[in-house]
Amino acid sequence: MSKISTLQVENANAYIVNWLKTYAENAKVNGFVIGISGGVDSAVTSTLCAQTGLATLCVEMPIHQAPSQVSRGREHIEQLKKRFSNVTNVEADLTAVFDTFKTIVPQVDNLDIVNLSLANTRARIRMTTLYYFAGIHGLLVAGTGNKVEDFGVGFYTKYGDGGVDLSPIADLMKSDVYALGSYLKIPNSILQASPTDGLFGDDRTDEDQLGASYDELEWAMLEDDKGNVSDDFSGREKEVFDIYKKLNTINQHKMTEIPVCCIPKDFK
Template sequence: MQTEKITEKIVSWLKDYAQNAKMNGYVIGVSGGVDSAVVSTLCAMTGLKTLLIEMPIHQKEDQVNRAWEHIEDLKSKFSNIQAISLNLTPAFDELYRSFKADDQEYPEEKLAFANTRARLRMLTLYYFGQLNGLLVCGTGNKVEDFGIGFYTKYGDGGVDVSPIADLYKTEVYALAKSLNLVESIQNAIPTDGLWDVERTDEQQIGATYPELEKIQKEWGTKTEADYSGRDLEVYKIFSRMNKAAQHKMQPIPVCDIPEEWR
């Protein structure tokens, strides 16, 4: 993997896009994970204004600590970095009360409120983006965005640009190493940070990112009959999640009205 060329390409792409849009730079939500750390670093490298926002909602301490270790490391290297922390827990709790939620009685509400956390963060990013003339920069990778749809619609999927969406997760880790990100970020176990009790991505999905990447790279050229053992298990996971997530990946359906009816 030619990490230097990929880095230069993304940084140039980000800078050109913002300047052509006549925007001042980018705002990124920093979670303590490798994706947001890599993206925020690439945005910082453009030299444009880069606002990093850490948005805890009942967040685990290790995630918060990783996020700020990364933020402080970036601030020491780039003068165009600004960073703030906004505790969204009170806003989330008020929504929970307003909706009269009871996830003990209705387990499906747990997922709904996990997604609500991502949507609260999205509206926060757009608020500060609009105030400062900044584009919201997405942090989704290729497996999440175009493989299994492992993101929240109009949450972390609600962005203006997606600079690493053509990179597999393992490639994002390679960029993190090339960019010399802090060790805690490079060694972080992937998690979406949407649950009170931490659930890793692998626990939620049932497969690792390298396993999923193998299937995605062969998607469309191989069928279920071509797999066996663990590969077959992962193929079924990928296939099920990919089909269920098409509403996220495809354009919003529009009901076409015949011209002669107008």
Template sequence: MQTEKVIDHIVNWLRDYATNAKCKGFVIGVSGGIDSAVTSTLCAKTGLDLLCLEMPIHQGENQVTRADRHIDWLMEHFPNVSRQPVNLTPVFDSLVAAFPKVDNEEDRHMSLANTRARLRMTTLYYFAALEGYLVAGTGNKVEDFGIGFYTKYGDGGVDLSPIADLVKTEVYELGRVLGVNQDIMEAPPTDGLWGDSRTDEDQIGASYPELEWAMKMDEEGKNLDDFSDRQREVFAIYKKYNTANKHKMVPIPICEIPEDLK
């Protein structure tokens, strides 16, 4: 990959899109992970306004620290960057207290994890509307178009997706060239929605390089019978997520009314 040229291409694309949309800049949620670090740096390089939001909800201290350091680094290098901390923990706790109890606590945990992402989306759009900014998405290609590893109308609710045509290893390559802090480069990827230390690989059962391989195999028309052992296991994981989350990755279904009924 011609990394520096890819960086220039994305930065120009971001600047042109915002200018044509008559928007002053971008707002982004910075989590302390590689995707938001790279995306926020690309937005900063446009020279347009960039508002970085920190939105902890019972967040692990290491995630908060990495996010803080990254925003500090951005503000040192780019005068167009500002920050806004918004502690969503009491908002989340109040919302949880208002919900009725359920019998299946495991289902509740998943639902509440997605609720965290939707609270953050609501916060991003509050500031976007207030300031005339676009909400920049941080999803990569495997998450957005391979396994659907994001929350519908949560972190999937954005105005534009600068890195959605890059797989995770390519995002890391951009991070290396952009000079993203080493603690972010080395941190295991996590969605930060559970209030514990579980990683994306813990949840999915496969690493991003493995998922990138499976996505490529799927695009080439391969099936389970073509593999054995760990490859077969990884491909099955990929297909399971790809099938279950298809509703996130395709347009919302519309009930089309026959002309003779109108």
């Protein structure tokens, strides 16, 4: 199930950069703000934004962050600033904010539920921070989600990293993001690192949480689009397809419009 991208990276790069610049100019904003995590998605997104020539603010928002994630993020930012004069950066250490939040909310006995809720809280605190910087500098919040995460398995936090103004790489599979990252010469330390959301303060990877690799989930997403069903597969393929379908089903609330209770006209 290994996936090799067929993306025409040079054409895709130029297309996304033009799309970003046109959108920002029509919105009459100064540029973009991106949260930098030390992962490939935020590295690619920030490099795409930088190429527009518009103001590109890279924000580090550590919350009890693993040193390896911090160092990868800083390596990328320093490289990007050397390549593009329109790139600036700022660090907003949110550890104290997060720790204070934990002291003022009630605790429950189910640690799994608590830890998941706190992981999502990290993402939502970061979203609020990005919008603060966007507001004071006249910027758009650029999302870093890819197609598998955003429209396949819903692997993001609702109103956290899912709370953005525009999504430049959300039509790219993870393999496409890596191909584009290689073309854009983002640091090898990022290209070679195991993907992680960094929301739990430990070394768990995305694959640990999802139960399948991005290559596998990308395969399952494509097979699902073809109309295949679980019984069409066996062994690991069936296992992965079932994982994909389960996640795709339970996370539909992230991928569809917020349901609105429409009142009958006779009641108005």
